[in-house]
Amino acid sequence: MSDPAAGVPVIEGWFTTGPEPALLGTRCDECGTVFFPRATGLCRNPACRGRNLQEVELSRTGTVWSCTDARYQPPPPFIAADPYEPFAIAAVQLAAEQLVVLGQVAAGYGVDDVAVGSPVELVIEPLHEIDGVAQLVWRWKPIDDGGAR
Amino acid sequence: MTADVAVLGAGMHPWGKWGRNFAEYGIEAALTALDDAGVPWSDVQFVAGGETIRNGYPGYVAASTFAQALGWNGARLASAYAACASGAQALEAARTRILAGLCDVALVVGADTTPKGFLAPTAGERWDDPDWLRFRVLGATNPTYFGLYARRRMDLYGATERDFAQVKVKNSLHGLTNPNARYRKAVTLDEVLASPVVAHPLHLLEICATSDGGAAIVLASMDYARRHGVGTPVRVRAISTVSPRFPNTVIEMPNFATDSAAAVAAPECSFRDSIAFAAYTEAGIGPEELSLAEVYDLSTALELDWYENIGLCKEGEAERLLADGDTTIGGRVPVNPSGGLACFGEAVPAQALAQVCELTWQLRGEASGRQVEGARVGITVNQGLFGHGSAVLLSR
Numbered sequence: 447m448s449d450p451a452a453g454v455p456v457i458e459g460w461f462t463t464g465p466e467p468a469l470l471g472t473r474c475d476e477c478g479t480v481f482f483p484r485a486t487g488l489c490r491n492p493a494c495r496g497r498n499l500q501e502v503e504l505s506r507t508g509t510v511w512s513c514t515d516a517r518y519q520p521p522p523p524f525i526a527a528d529p530y531e532p533f534a535i536a537a538v539q540l541a542a543e544q545l546v547v548l549g550q551v552a553a554g555y556g557v558d559d560v561a562v563g564s565p566v567e568l569v570i571e572p573l574h575e576i577d578g579v580a581q582l583v584w585r586w587k588p589i590d591d592g593g594a595r
Numbered sequence: 596m597t598a599d600v601a602v603l604g605a606g607m608h609p610w611g612k613w614g615r616n617f618a619e620y621g622i623e624a625a626l627t628a629l630d631d632a633g634v635p636w637s638d639v640q641f642v643a644g645g646e647t648i649r650n651g652y653p654g655y656v657a658a659s660t661f662a663q664a665l666g667w668n669g670a671r672l673a674s675a676y677a678a679c680a681s682g683a684q685a686l687e688a689a690r691t692r693i694l695a696g697l698c699d700v701a702l703v704v705g706a707d708t709t710p711k712g713f714l715a716p717t718a719g720e721r722w723d724d725p726d727w728l729r730f731r732v733l734g735a736t737n738p739t740y741f742g743l744y745a746r747r748r749m750d751l752y753g754a755t756e757r758d759f760a761q762v763k764v765k766n767s768l769h770g771l772t773n774p775n776a777r778y779r780k781a782v783t784l785d786e787v788l789a790s791p792v793v794a795h796p797l798h799l800l801e802i803c804a805t806s807d808g809g810a811a812i813v814l815a816s817m818d819y820a821r822r823h824g825v826g827t828p829v830r831v832r833a834i835s836t837v838s839p840r841f842p843n844t845v846i847e848m849p850n851f852a853t854d855s856a857a858a859v860a861a862p863e864c865s866f867r868d869s870i871a872f873a874a875y876t877e878a879g880i881g882p883e884e885l886s887l888a889e890v891y892d893l894s895t896a897l898e899l900d901w902y903e904n905i906g907l908c909k910e911g912e913a914e915r916l917l918a919d920g921d922t923t924i925g926g927r928v929p930v931n932p933s934g935g936l937a938c939f940g941e942a943v944p945a946q947a948l949a950q951v952c953e954l955t956w957q958l959r960g961e962a963s964g965r966q967v968e969g970a971r972v973g974i975t976v977n978q979g980l981f982g983h984g985s986a987v988l989l990s991r
Contacts, residue, residue, distance in 0.1 A: 490841065513743065
């Protein structure tokens with residue numbers, strides 16, 4: 447695996463890439479609702495008219511809501527490795543934010559490594575390359591999976 | 596309770612991979628529906644079209660495309676896009692116009708020509724479009740979401756791959772002699788389980804294909820139906836086109852995340868539960884009165900979710916309902932007697948109307964080879980991405 451520091455985020459402003467990476471959402475100053483991807487402008491809580499949505503780092507760990515995988519190559523605009531390498535995707539419940547967020551599962555892990563309720567943590571890994579530059583993405587890595595890979 | 600409108604005609608162009616212009620399918624379906632109703636095109640005062648987004652401008656202005664092809668007759672037009680729920684929205688536009696007394700007869704048409712393989716976003720780079728971003732950033736296709744729902748049933752309720760495969764087996768038998776179905780072949784459990792996995796735990800034969808097809812409905816006021824000599828038509832009792840209530844806490848296509856329930860508690864009724872519930876409330880008819888249902892089986896496992904969402908059983912009991920034969924023709928409340936998406940594949944703007952066509956024929960007792968005996972009340976249910984609910988409740 448290439449050094450994550452060598453790459454750039456596949457999308458700007460959605461996550462940090464430091465030693466303790468995290469998804470970046472926004473939180474309404476008035477009602478406290480959290481949004482990912484970031485909401486800007488008006489708070490989407492229908493009972494709130496807040497317009498002050500502050501950037502906030504989301505929890506770095508959560509539990510699996512469900513998981514699946516992509517055995518067939520997704521169509522563009524997905525950029526696939528050649529040859530195509532299947533990957534798993536997890537929907538992860540964040541306790542503090544009380545929301546579920548999708549992410550690919552970390553390289554080397556599949557649908558047999560997690561189940562509903564499994565703890566996972568956020569990591570940053572290369573998704574694909576554009577002009578030789580790794581495009582980084584957040585992924586969910588199983589915690590306490592019982593063995594290193 | 597609201598007043599009823601009459602379904603005077605139903606028509607379809609068979610589903611398949613015909614590769615022709617979508618308008619051809621829509622026009623065939625429209626002519627079939629008009630003939631079925633015995634209503635001349637000149638009587639139609641309103642045309643509602645379900646839009647297709649993959650066939651250029653004529654697809655966006657679907658109602659106009661169909662009206663022009665049938666020969667301009669001055670009818671008012673409306674085109675609706677709500678993804679898979681487009682047909683229901685077009686139908687609701689026609690129904691409300693009739694109920695408002697603004698017209699007597701309306702024609703509702705949806706048709707599509709689809710590309711091969713996964714439904715992909717339309718071309719171009721759109722970094723602010725979640726439907727584009729989910730492919731680029733996650734590689735999340737439609738089956739990704741179907742797989743998530745399916746695996747959750749396994750972990751929560753002990754569902755098995757065999758349970759899911761059994762849905763396909765059932766639907767393949769239901770649709771065996773349906774002249775409008777694309778796939779008319781009995782499929783065995785072993786064949787389903789031997790087909791390649793697309794999105795764990797779902798196999799290729801458990802995920803609906805994309806199809807070409809067209810469907811049309813002629814709606815009329817009850818007065819017009821009587822004047823027309825139809826005393827007891829199939830009636831639309833309710834249409835639900837509800838959207839979610841905040842916070843929507845179930846992950847849905849094409850989203851990256853759910854709403855947060857941190858500040859506002861999740862509503863008691865989930866979005867998917869609320870779709871049929873709104874139709875039941877509007878009609879004053881409950882799920883215990885259903886003779887049959889057409890539900891949106893984008894995947895086998897999703898059909899089981901719908902059993903619970905439309906109130907056929909409690910959460911976690913759908914596998915039992917299926918295994919007991921309750922949802923097979925001849926059972927307590929047959930689901931997808933048409934064969935469902937399993938036998939049709941999906942022609943997006945036509946699909947919600949195809950569900951209504953099937954219920955119309957079933958309630959008239961004309962569903963030859965797949966008739967649910969004594970069918971009196973039926974519901975369709977479906978969901979379009981970006982928060983579009985769709986349910987139509989019909990009765991004899």
